[in-house]
Amino acid sequence: MALYRDSTGKVDTAKKILKVNHAGEFGAINIYRSQIFVSRLLNRNLVPLLEEFLADEYRHLEIFWTEIQRRGGIKCKSYWLCGLGGWGLGLVSALLGKRGIMACTWAAGQLHEIL
Template structure:
């Protein structure tokens, strides 16, 4: 079933994005056991949050009788690839990837809340439930970044642009 309105499209894309995030962390956990073992417990906590977020959006989609986004599996596959590749380069690359994704996601979530206020209270409530966790992920990731490092300089613009593109495409599919 197609999304009936903007709120449903947003919820579908957010659900797919959370699936992508779960897979980023799953891949990073797998690879970081060898490249950056000290961050694995943090990544496991982040993954648990993202699984919870995915459930929040799925429950709201089911309540509305709406199917998941067409980009759901693509987000999962892309997330796993991104997580695997970046984790190969260690802690700085993992932290830079998470920070870049979370900055973009937080901007979109806050914009979505603003656009949907007074239009769809249930969608706003679902989105608002996850903002604090996403802010925490960003803050903790930034704490791991060391000034002047190579990977953050390279990965931040690439990952941010890729995340923006995936969200833009997801809304339009």
């Protein structure tokens, strides 16, 4: 019994991977947006670093979106959900302070390495 089945629909696997990664980048953007929002109030010294991370995520988002468009694709259905989840994760992690922010950033970095 196979644990994974490829799509038999119109969308191929490469397009699916691009769409999911694109949605994940949007989630990461929203993590940093909410962390920056909270850090401006609680940890101002972290804001420049978080803004650098945010700029990286915007670049990643653009790379995936360019490839999706080149293949005639559309955004993932989970795009806005990833954004909302990312914003919530960033908010909670930032309210935990610098250690919460760094733990969240480290975990996201590990996910990048896996993917």
